[in-house]
Amino acid sequence: xxxxxxxxxxxxxxxxxxxxxxxxxxxxxxxxxxxxxxxxxxxxxxxxxxxxxxxxxxxxxxxxxxxxxxxxxxxxxxxxxxxxxxxxxxxxxxxxxxxxxxxxxxxxxxxxxxxxxxxxxxxxxxxxxxxxxxxxxxxxxxx
Numbered sequence: 001x002x003x004x005x006x007x008x009x010x011x012x013x014x015x016x017x018x019x020x021x022x023x024x025x026x027x028x029x030x031x032x033x034x035x036x037x038x039x040x041x042x043x044x045x046x047x048x049x050x051x052x053x054x055x056x057x058x059x060x061x062x063x064x065x066x067x068x069x070x071x072x073x074x075x076x077x078x079x080x081x082x083x084x085x086x087x088x089x090x091x092x093x094x095x096x097x098x099x100x101x102x103x104x105x106x107x108x109x110x111x112x113x114x115x116x117x118x119x120x121x122x123x124x125x126x127x128x129x130x131x132x133x134x135x136x137x138x139x140x141x142x143x
Contacts, residue, residue: 012136019113026109031102032076038106040069041078045095045103051084052091078102 023035031038043058044050050058056066070093073079078099084090095103121129 019117022116023110023113026113027106030105030109033073033078033102033106037069037073037078038103038110040066040073040093041095041099041103044079044093045100049082049092049094051087052081052093055093073099 020035027033027035027038033041039059040055043055052066052070053063055070056063059066070079070081070091074081076098078096080094080096081091082094084092118126
């Protein structure tokens with residue numbers, strides 16, 4: 001069966017949409033943020049303060065999209081933004097105590113989403129699926 005016959009693109013799109021919708025709903029209920037905003041929090045919380053540009057690169061986002069998410073997270077009190085001491089044009093992001101609390105609240109919803117994926121794919125198939133999705137993404141290069 002070819003990819004065309006199987007409507008592979010449609011199936012990928014449908015699976016991604018349903019997983020995203022379920023995850024966004026669960027994370028919004030737990031912490032009042034989207035999964036994309038949760039990713040910004042997680043990347044920022046992973047180490048020392050980082051620039052918005054570094055966070056955007058790590059997440060594969062353009063800087064304007066990250067800037068909008070950052071503004072919302074700042075408004076919610078989950079991230080603080082200060083000027084970079086080495087580059088006055090750059091912003092440093094740092095997760096606040098409220099942001100760390102939000103990350104703790106979304107741990108369980110993400111665990112539940114991952115459990116659904118484990119059940120659907122089979123625990124042994126997760127690594128294979130992840131590798132295949134990585135190859136598919138790489139085949140199309142950067143967006």
